[in-house]
Amino acid sequence: MRFIFFILFLVLIIACTSNKELSVQDIDPEVDNDSISYELIVLDPGFETWFITHRKPSWFYSQGYYENWNQKYVSAWNYNHLGYRHKQLMSCYIDYDPQIDYGVDLNHKLFYYFQYVENELNIPIIHGGPRAARY
Numbered sequence: 001m002r003f004i005f006f007i008l009f010l011v012l013i014i015a016c017t018s019n020k021e022l023s024v025q026d027i028d029p030e031v032d033n034d035s036i037s038y039e040l041i042v043l044d045p046g047f048e049t050w051f052i053t054h055r056k057p058s059w060f061y062s063q064g065y066y067e068n069w070n071q072k073y074v075s076a077w078n079y080n081h082l083g084y085r086h087k088q089l090m091s092c093y094i095d096y097d098p099q100i101d102y103g104v105d106l107n108h109k110l111f112y113y114f115q116y117v118e119n120e121l122n123i124p125i126i127h128g129g130p131r132a133a134r135y
Contacts, residue, residue, distance in 0.1 A: 038102050040109045050116050051109065058108040066107035069130055071098050073114040076125045 042048070074096040081093050096110075115130075117123050 038106050040106050040113070042109075042113055044116075046120065047113060047116050050120055051112055054115075054119075055108075055112050058104050061108075063104040063107055066104065066111045067098065070096060070107055070110050070114070073111070073125055073129075077114075080125070 074094045078093055102110075114125055118125055118129065
């Protein structure tokens, strides 16, 4: 059942192509559902450089911290997407399921992607959000 949700999530992400978006891929589709691993791919060319220079180590915050903020960010992102606010930049609906354990590394990178959008691209997603990457 989780595999079906993952495939649906992957199709939704890939269907929304833009120059500033992200997608999740299953690294090894031959593996059982219990050991599925995920990878976050951000298509914005400036993100990787920014991520390397502004991130804190993934262990700096707990996985629960990242998951909590990612749920809030995804909700706000999807609200902006459906409400046509910043429609060109938020052209993709993100299907982030809080019941799925994506791992600390993916949650860490997703959290910092939202920080990148807010701080580098100056697109507000959550007002009064975390100050993890602000400089």
